[in-house]
Every structure is written in C-alpha cells, then in structure tokens.
Amino acid sequence: MIEQLLRTNILELTAYSSARSEFTGAAGIFLDANENAFGSAAGTPCNRYPDPLQKELKLSIAKLKGIAAGKIFLGNGSDEPIDLLMRAFCVPGKDNIIQLSPTYGMYEVAARINDIAVKNVPLTQDFQLDVNAILSAADACTKIIFICSPNNPTGNLVADEDIRSLLDRFNGLLVVDEAYIDYVPSGSSASLPLLEQYERLVVLQTFSKAWGLAALRLGMAFASECIIGILNKIKSPYNINTATQRTVQAALKHAGKVQSWADLTRKERNRVRASLSVFPFVEKVYPSDANFLLVKMKDADEVYEYLLRKGIVVRNRSRVPQCENCLRITIGTEAENQALLAALSEFNDMKNKIER
Numbered sequence: 222m223i224e225q226l227l228r229t230n231i232l233e234l235t236a237y238s239s240a241r242s243e244f245t246g247a248a249g250i251f252l253d254a255n256e257n258a259f260g261s262a263a264g265t266p267c268n269r270y271p272d273p274l275q276k277e278l279k280l281s282i283a284k285l286k287g288i289a290a291g292k293i294f295l296g297n298g299s300d301e302p303i304d305l306l307m308r309a310f311c312v313p314g315k316d317n318i319i320q321l322s323p324t325y326g327m328y329e330v331a332a333r334i335n336d337i338a339v340k341n342v343p344l345t346q347d348f349q350l351d352v353n354a355i356l357s358a359a360d361a362c363t364k365i366i367f368i369c370s371p372n373n374p375t376g377n378l379v380a381d382e383d384i385r386s387l388l389d390r391f392n393g394l395l396v397v398d399e400a401y402i403d404y405v406p407s408g409s410s411a412s413l414p415l416l417e418q419y420e421r422l423v424v425l426q427t428f429s430k431a432w433g434l435a436a437l438r439l440g441m442a443f444a445s446e447c448i449i450g451i452l453n454k455i456k457s458p459y460n461i462n463t464a465t466q467r468t469v470q471a472a473l474k475h476a477g478k479v480q481s482w483a484d485l486t487r488k489e490r491n492r493v494r495a496s497l498s499v500f501p502f503v504e505k506v507y508p509s510d511a512n513f514l515l516v517k518m519k520d521a522d523e524v525y526e527y528l529l530r531k532g533i534v535v536r537n538r539s540r541v542p543q544c545e546n547c548l549r550i551t552i553g554t555e556a557e558n559q560a561l562l563a564a565l566s567e568f569n570d571m572k573n574k575i576e577r
C-alpha cells in the first residue's frame with residue numbers, strides 16, 4: 222500500500238550501513254569507525270559517533286506520548302522529516318503536494334528545492350479546511366497533503382473531523398504538523414491516536430516551541446512502522462548528535478515545567494489579545510490555540526516599523542494572501558508583553574495627536 226506511493230529508486234535503494242549500526246552488542250574495544258580513541262578536543266567527550274537510531278531517547282518519548290517506539294522518527298528539526306517525506310514519495314518534475322494557505326513556509330520551500338509542484342488550496346474564511354476543494358485539487362500525482370494544526374500563521378486548530386474525512390477520501394500521505402500542540406489545553410493531539418487506524422498518516426511535533434529547545438534542533442515524526450522504516454532508510458546516518466540526544470533525554474524529566482509555561486503563555490495570550498482589541502488601529506485579533514496572535518491592523522507596515530524603532534521585532538505577514546495587513550506576534554514574558562503594549566499605546570497617542 223505505502224510501497225505503491227513510494228518512488229521506485231527509494232523502494233530499490235540499499236541504505237548506507239554505518240559502523241555503529243552494523244554492530245550493536247556490548248563490546249569494550251571499538252576499532253570499527255575510525256574514531257579518535259584517545260579522547261575529544263572538547264570538555265565533554267564526543268569522540269564516538271552517536272546512536273544512529275536514537276533508541277534510548279525514542280523509548281523515553283514513546284513513554285511520554287503513549288506510542289510505540291517503532292512509530293517514531295527523530296529529525297534535525299521538523300524540517301528534516303518534511304524534506305525526507307518529499308524526497309521519498311515525490312518524483313521531481315512530476316509529482317505534487319497540496320498545502321493549505323496561508324500556512325508554514327517550509328512545505329513550499331522544501332517542495333521547490335526538490336522540484337516538486339505545489340498546489341495551493343486556500344483555507345476558508347475562518348481558516349478551516351475546504352475538504353471538497355482539497356479533494357478536487359488532488360490528482361494522480363498528488364502524493365502528500367500538508368495540514369498545520371494549530372496553523373501557523375493563523376493560530377487556530379483545524380477541525381478533527383475534516384482531518385479524518387481527508388484520511389478516508391485521499392489515497393496519498395496526510396501530514397499533520399502539530400508544532401504548537403503543547404499549547405492546546407488538553408495537551409494531547411487528536412491526530413496521534415489515528416495512527417492506529419491509518420497507515421498513511423504522519424504527525425509532526427517538535428521540541429523547538431513549548432519545550433524551549435529550538436537551538437538543539439529536534440523534531441519528531443510519528444507514523445506507521447512502514448513509513449518510519451522508509452525515513453530511516455534515507456536519512457543521513459548520524460542525523461541527531463549526541464549532545465542533542467543527551468540534553469533532550471534530560472529535558473523529558475521536566476514535562477511539568479513545559480505545562481506550566483504553556484499555562485502561563487495561554488494566560489498572557491488572553492491578556493494581550495484583550496488589550497490589543499481596544500486599540501483603534503487594530504481591526505481584528507484572531508482567536509489562537511498557539512503561542513502567538515495574528516493581528517489585522519489598519520496599516521500593518523506602519524505599526525511594524527514603529528515597533529522596530531522601539532526595538533521590538535514581530536513578524537510582518539501583510540504580504541501573505543488572506544493575511545493582508547496582518548502581523549504575527551509571539552507571546553513573550555509578562556515584561557516583554559507589557560513593553561509591546563506600552564509601545565503600541567504610545568503609537569496610539571501619536572496617531573491621536575496627528576489626527577487632532
């Protein structure tokens with residue numbers, strides 16, 4: 222089933238076999254990988270190649286997520302599985318993917334790098350899926366549909382029943398990118414349990430956002446053993462370095478801390494949203510299930526430039542179709558949010574003076 226979707230060159234590929242994956246037993250003397258046996262020119266030892274399949278870390282993540290370790294792939298950020306899925310399933314110059322705009326920019330960039338066509342199906346007015354439009358855009362060469370939930374830059378969760386409906390009616394891969402799922406109050410994904418039922422589903426999550434580990438670059442892909450096997454076959458052999466494997470292993474003990482940051486972020490998000498809504502230069506603050514707000518301004522460029530002069534950087538999304546005059550504002554610490562609101566209040570005073 223999955224094999225039918227796969228590129229033939231990948232189906233026929235014999236993966237590179239690294240020294241560390243050929244021998245996995247317990248031995249004392251490792252003369253198999255041309256490493257420096259004397260030590261490392263660094264404080265912490267890193268002279269040995271890392272575990273290519275990150276087995277220990279996957280066991281811990283499996284426990285946390287309630288999913289079999291064999292259904293987990295770890296990548297150098299979520300960007301790695303996004304790229305690998307395209308390289309495994311889409312024939313360059315022939316196949317295409319569908320993305321639901323406005324959405325995360327990396328799906329399109331990864332597709333273009335791989336010479337894969339991108340079909341854009343706009344989200345509805347309230348940024349939900351238009352299931353019928355998506356299905357009519359799909360053709361025999363559509364291999365992957367990317368859904369982002371909560372969606373970046375709009376901030377909203379996508380309706381579960383629409384995801385299930387696409388899984389039932391589309392024969393290719395469905396990727397659900399849940400980079401912001403830890404900000405959803407239940408804390409749990411509605412898509413992960415669907416892996417039991419659907420072999421063509423891939424769920425992406427990351428340590429870059431709520432876990433506060435963006436600099437380590439660790440993304441997770443959850444899928445059927447069959448898809449995980451394909452990703453493992455084509456990844457570079459040692460894609461996750463030892464420092465990242467160790468640090469994330471230690472970080473997993475602090476899931477409670479992540480929860481309390483998420484609670485605080487939601488509290489601050491509601492406060493910032495309420496404060497923004499009363500400014501006359503703000504047209505609309507969209508509801509958010511993530512750690513950012515999409516805000517429609519009367520003149521986004523003017524607000525953006527003003528904030529920059531005050532040393533505050535937000536994301537200007539005003540040139541993105543369906544996000545005209547919108548800024549995407551990340552929720553920061555209480556003090557940072559206060560500084561943002563104070564700067565906007567000054568901006569408001571300035572506008573009032575000019576009008577008078």
Ligand SMILES: *Cc1c(COP(=O)(O)O)cnc(C)c1O
Pocket residue numbers: 297298299300301325369373398400426427428429430435438439440
């Ligand atoms: C931030 C973000 C990611 C995370 O990417 P990493 O490579 O894991 O840092 C993935 N998807 C979306 C939609 C994001 O906004």
